[in-house]
Amino acid sequence: MADSIRAFAVIAGAWVRASMTYRASFWSLAVGQALFTLVDFVAITIMFSHIDRLGGFDVAQVALLYGFSGFALGVADLLVGNVELLGRRVRDGSFDAMLVRPVAPLVQVAADQFALRRLGRIVSAVGVLGWALVATNIDWSITKVAVAVATLVSGSVIFCSVFVLGSAFQILAGDASEMMNAFTYGGNTLTQYPLSIYPSEVVKGVTFILPLAFVNWYPALYILGVEDPFDMPVAFHFASPVAATLLAAVAAGCWRAGVRRYRSTGS
């Protein structure tokens, strides 16, 4: 584990130095990433210029959901987002080279072309989250603070796992990075809004099949003191770390299975 982290830092560090060669490019891309995240939030505020509540949530409460989800996706995108390039590596054969190096292939795939500019996404998510914390009237307690911190970590782990699951799938299916977007960025868009606007089948799907609801929805219900419109068990409010751990285990299993079954393109 410690070796893997060190290897990740070495590879990622090299890419950071490389990107800093073109400083203007780096900054404009980082700002671009930040704006990308903000555009969706601007859209939400425009929606709220016509209504007071969306799915029973006011704009500050939606901002809280938005901030949690944006932070989680941002961290996952920064740390392991590049695994989506795996399909291309499988096609051009460069994944073969990674398998014979003495560093875990997942670490190499994630750290290769590490893009520090993606911090931009996290910065704007934190900005929205900060505003939400000020604008909502949360009755803070020690438990709520603990749940909030656990949510940030668990949400990031959940999105990291989704990225890894998608790349494991790509080992078998070839280049399917387009389809991954539906689950990663799509999952982010889905969880930017209160789940109360979706049909209950969707909510069950993101609770029991791909646990995206634990990125922000269940803990936010607890933090905001809002009643669950779908009457799910109260224990779910605190279950984000459990969901994250389970999904991470599944993702790790799928990744190993994928690598074991990998057959080089042979060229």
Next chain:
Amino acid sequence: MVTGLSSIGVSTRVRLYAAVAVRGFRRYSTYRAATVGGVFTNTVFGVIIAYTFVALWEQRPNLGGYTQQEALTFVWVAQALIMPVGLLGGGILEEFAERVRSGAVATDLHRPTPLLWWRLAEDFGRAAYHFLTRGLAPVLIGALLFDLAWPRSVSTYAWFLIAVALAVGVGFAIRYLMGLLAFWVIDIRGYLALLTITQLFFSGMVLPLVIFPGWLRGLAEVLPFRCLVQVPADVLLHEGTGTEVLPLLALQLLWVAVLLFVGHLLTAAAVRKVVIQGG
């Protein structure tokens, strides 16, 4: 560069550009898995956005002059147009920039056809492929899942196809101009990111421009980006919303003409400026 084409007959020229367009179509139709993945992703995003619109229009029926059915139709039309009009950049743009950076653009400039028209023909082929696959498929799925407002008269569909073709032209011209920037700037990725965000926001992709607050809507109306999504959608929905079609198409035509003309002038400037690396 050389305009050797002037000595060639019109029919030959038409055949040449048609052949280029067909190659553009075929080139993208090779990647079937990417197409299927793209259809899936467009559909997922369509469903998510559709539910947010349902929540909005349930509280505010007739918001922006759209009924809920029309608003939902807008969602799926917008999803259908993302790829054909190149809202996310992609295709020709990155490739063009890369060819300038690597010097491969020298080959393009050697051709006896102007770069602008060659690329336009190719992009129309690509757009046709994306419209027929990543455009139509999500709309059909969306129509199964949601109650959409389909125009009754056949002529509306014909006008809509013209509006889509013009939108493809505007989208191409914008990306071509951005691509030309590569002749002056080594790394245009940052500019591309800013362009993509601006396009997404001011085209109506993120939200229909009709529900933008006054001043922002005013800004959106003087920019060319609304020709990409909002205008074609309005052409399709015009029976319900009472928008006149011809002024909308004229607006698109005007922007295509202006942007392509600027593209033509700047191509000449870029060619004078270019230094082919490694030559």
